[in-house]
Amino acid sequence: MALKAHILVVDDDANTLASLSRAFRLAGHEATVCDNAARALDLVKAERFDLILSDVVMPGKDGIALLEDFRKNGVTSPVVMMSGQATIEMAVRSTRLGANDFLEKPISTEKLLWTVENALRITRLEEENRDLKRRLGRHQIVWASPAMRELLAHVEQVAATETRVCIRGETGTGKELIARALHEKGPRREGSFISLNCAAIPAELLESELFGHEKGSFTGAAGRHIGKFEQAHRGTLFLDEIGDMPLTMQAKLLRVLEEGEIERVGGDKPIAVDVRIIVATHRNLEEQVREGTFREDLYHRIYVFPIMLPPLRERREDIDILAQHFARQLAEQNGWKPKSFSRDAMEELKGYSWPGNVRELRNVIERILLLNPGDVVEAAAVQRALPQPAQTASAHSNGSSAALGDGALAARVEAFERETLLAELKRNHHHMTNTAKALGLERSHLYKKCQQLGIDLRVIRHSE
Numbered sequence: 408m409a410l411k412a413h414i415l416v417v418d419d420d421a422n423t424l425a426s427l428s429r430a431f432r433l434a435g436h437e438a439t440v441c442d443n444a445a446r447a448l449d450l451v452k453a454e455r456f457d458l459i460l461s462d463v464v465m466p467g468k469d470g471i472a473l474l475e476d477f478r479k480n481g482v483t484s485p486v487v488m489m490s491g492q493a494t495i496e497m498a499v500r501s502t503r504l505g506a507n508d509f510l511e512k513p514i515s516t517e518k519l520l521w522t523v524e525n526a527l528r529i530t531r532l533e534e535e536n537r538d539l540k541r542r543l544g545r546h547q548i549v550w551a552s553p554a555m556r557e558l559l560a561h562v563e564q565v566a567a568t569e570t571r572v573c574i575r576g577e578t579g580t581g582k583e584l585i586a587r588a589l590h591e592k593g594p595r596r597e598g599s600f601i602s603l604n605c606a607a608i609p610a611e612l613l614e615s616e617l618f619g620h621e622k623g624s625f626t627g628a629a630g631r632h633i634g635k636f637e638q639a640h641r642g643t644l645f646l647d648e649i650g651d652m653p654l655t656m657q658a659k660l661l662r663v664l665e666e667g668e669i670e671r672v673g674g675d676k677p678i679a680v681d682v683r684i685i686v687a688t689h690r691n692l693e694e695q696v697r698e699g700t701f702r703e704d705l706y707h708r709i710y711v712f713p714i715m716l717p718p719l720r721e722r723r724e725d726i727d728i729l730a731q732h733f734a735r736q737l738a739e740q741n742g743w744k745p746k747s748f749s750r751d752a753m754e755e756l757k758g759y760s761w762p763g764n765v766r767e768l769r770n771v772i773e774r775i776l777l778l779n780p781g782d783v784v785e786a787a788a789v790q791r792a793l794p795q796p797a798q799t800a801s802a803h804s805n806g807s808s809a810a811l812g813d814g815a816l817a818a819r820v821e822a823f824e825r826e827t828l829l830a831e832l833k834r835n836h837h838h839m840t841n842t843a844k845a846l847g848l849e850r851s852h853l854y855k856k857c858q859q860l861g862i863d864l865r866v867i868r869h870s871e
Contacts, residue, residue, distance in 0.1 A: 412457035412527055413437045415484075417447045417473065419465040423512075427460065430516045436523075444468035448476050456484045458526055463490035463497060471497070474504045485526045489514060548584050549732045552722035558714065559588075565712050566592035573649075573709050574687040576716030579766030582687040583647060585714060590643040595683055598642025603635050606651035613656050615672050618663075624673020636669045636680045643683045649709065650690030650701060661705045684709065719761040719768065726757050729765060733772040743776055743848065751786035759793055774820060777856075778827050780845050825860045828853075832862075 416427050419442050428438040439456070441447045444465060451459070459477070463470035470488055477486060488501045491512035498509040507526045510519070548559070565572055566589045574582045583602060590600045608616050615625075619634030635644055646652075652660070663669050664684065668677040686709045695701035719726065730748060738745045748756075761767055771792050779788040828846075835841040843853040 411435050411437075412523070413439070413455075414523065415447065415450060415456040415459045416440045417442075417444065417459065417461040417465075417470070418489075419443065419462065423462070427519070430519060431523075434520050444470070444473040444476070447473060448480070451477065451482050451484070452480065458523060458530075459484050459486045460523070461486060461488055463488055463501070464492050471500060471504065474501060474506060478505055485530045487522060487526055547732070548581070548588060549729050550722075550725050551728045552724040554717045554722045555725060558585075558716065561714055562588050563592065565589065565714075567594065569594075569683055571683075571709055571711040572685045572714060573692075573712070574685065574714045574716060575692075576687075576689065577718050577764055578689050579764035580716040580718060581765050582716060583645065585716065586643070586645040586647075586685045586687060589685055590645075590683075593643075593683070595642050599639055600643050600645065601635050601639040602645040602647060604647045606648035610653045610656070613653065614659065617656070617660070618669045618671055619674075620672035621674050624671075628673070631671075634669065634671065636663065636682055637678065639680075639682045641681050643685060646684065646686045648688055648690075649686040650688040650692055650695055654700070654702065657702045657705050661702065661708060664705075664708050719764045723757050726761075726768065727753055729768055730756055730772055733769045734776060737773050737776055744782065746776055746779065746782055746784055748784045749786065752784045752789045755786045755789040755793070770820070774824070777824065777848070778846065821860060824856070825862065828857065828860065828862060 414431055414436050416424055416431075416438055418424050418427070418440075421442070424440040424442065428440050431438040439450065441450060444467060447459075447461070450456075459482075461470045461473060468476075470490070474486055474488065477484075485507040486505065487508045487510060488498075488506045489510040489512055490497060493509065493511040501509050507529070508522050510522060548555075550556070550559070562585060572586075572589060574585050576582055586602070587600055590596060603616060605613065615632060615634065617634050617636055619637055620628050620632045622628055622630050663680070666677075667681070668679055670677050692701055692706055692710065696703045696706050730753065734746055734748070737743065756768070756771075763770070771789075774792045775784055775788055778792070779785075828842075831842050831845055835845060839853060846853065848856070
């Protein structure tokens with residue numbers, strides 16, 4: 408099936424613009440036309456096009472110069488150049504500047520559409536490949552402990568079935584990773600994996616997020632919205648923090664699980680959906696059922712095969728391999744130099760209680776890599792990055808398994824990073840290259856970090 412796209416056509420000839428836009432429209436594409444390079448540059452800055460088709464010879468700025476401007480401005484859309492005065496030199500230069508193809512006028516409709524579709528397919532394959540690499544790294548399950556070996560054996564066992572799974576565990580233990588593994592190892596792997604955090608959506612919007620809505624069904628509903636159930640058709644829907652779902656929505660979810668149909672908000676007909684449901688929660692559902700805050704009939708529908716994720720403090724064998732995994736991942740993402748951990752540093756990590764579990768470990772590793780200038784992370788660097796004992800005790804006093812509040816922890820991390828950067832800048836007399844080198848950062852990343860932390864380099868230079 409042909410790919411449908413939004414295409415920008417740039418040419419100074421009105422007849423060419425009319426014939427090309429008509430050909431694209433008949434093929435099911437959407438075409439925006441433009442007769443000069445300056446206007447084309449404004450258009451690509453304002454919106455993203457799936458493909459750009461540009462003439463080379465135009466009055467004022469020509470197509471080659473426009474292609475250079477595209478690349479300077481970070482335009483990533485594929486570009487196909489065309490000309491009625493084509494030369495080998497022109498084609499070579501266009502290709503070196505990143506053009507996907509070069510067409511000689513006059514262009515047959517068949518060749519035009521084939522070239523466009525080919526460029527779109529190549530670009531989308533490249534995007535899918537990059538996305539796959541990112542997802543594989545981001546969603547990889549890393550483990551070494553017997554507890555995780557047993558848990559993953561259960562995942563393998565139930566993944567091949569349509570059995571409903573309830574994943575339980577403290578915040579930050581990696582419940583979504585397990586849900587993704589169940590999807591990718593199961594018969595629905597070719598379908599979509601759609602996730603929704605029930606605790607993150609206001610109660611009044613949750614129905615629309617799950618089931619979708621029709622245009623005009625409520626104030627602000629400017630168009631039809633497809634909900635998570637329809638998005639996950641023939642795939643998997645992961646409902647995280649199911650224990651936080653309001654009772655009214657629990658009743659509607661139960662009806663969908665029983666009948667396999669949803670109805671959009673404002674809709675007047677049922678829509679059949681074929682979805683595997685996986686849920687997760689950090690709450691005690693049995694206690695919620697006793698208290699009347701969770702429906703017993705829904706509990707029995709979703710709680711068919713429970714998987715309990717152990718907290719990180721109960722599988723300390725995984726800390727070493729997880730720390731190294733996050734260090735490699737973060738170094739690659741940020742362009743940092745790879746760092747290793749001394750034995751004492753690793754013992755410090757293993758000695759901490761990790762109330763925020765794997766998520767907290769990743770945050771601490773990022774903080775260590777950012778602030779440690781050497782090639783080897785020593786124990787002192789780990790001690791500085793970990794929460795102070797008073798903070799840890801406070802966190803435990805609010806619930807033995809609860810992590811520090813995200814806002815409070817983020818504020819402490821930001822204050823620590825700001826203080827460290829300011830001290831290092833002062834020590835190096837505000838010389839950015841030397842400061843970046845001392846912190847083990849790229850110079851560009853140091854500028855970005857200063858901006859994120861609200862450090863105005865001009866102000867601090869004049870104040871000291």
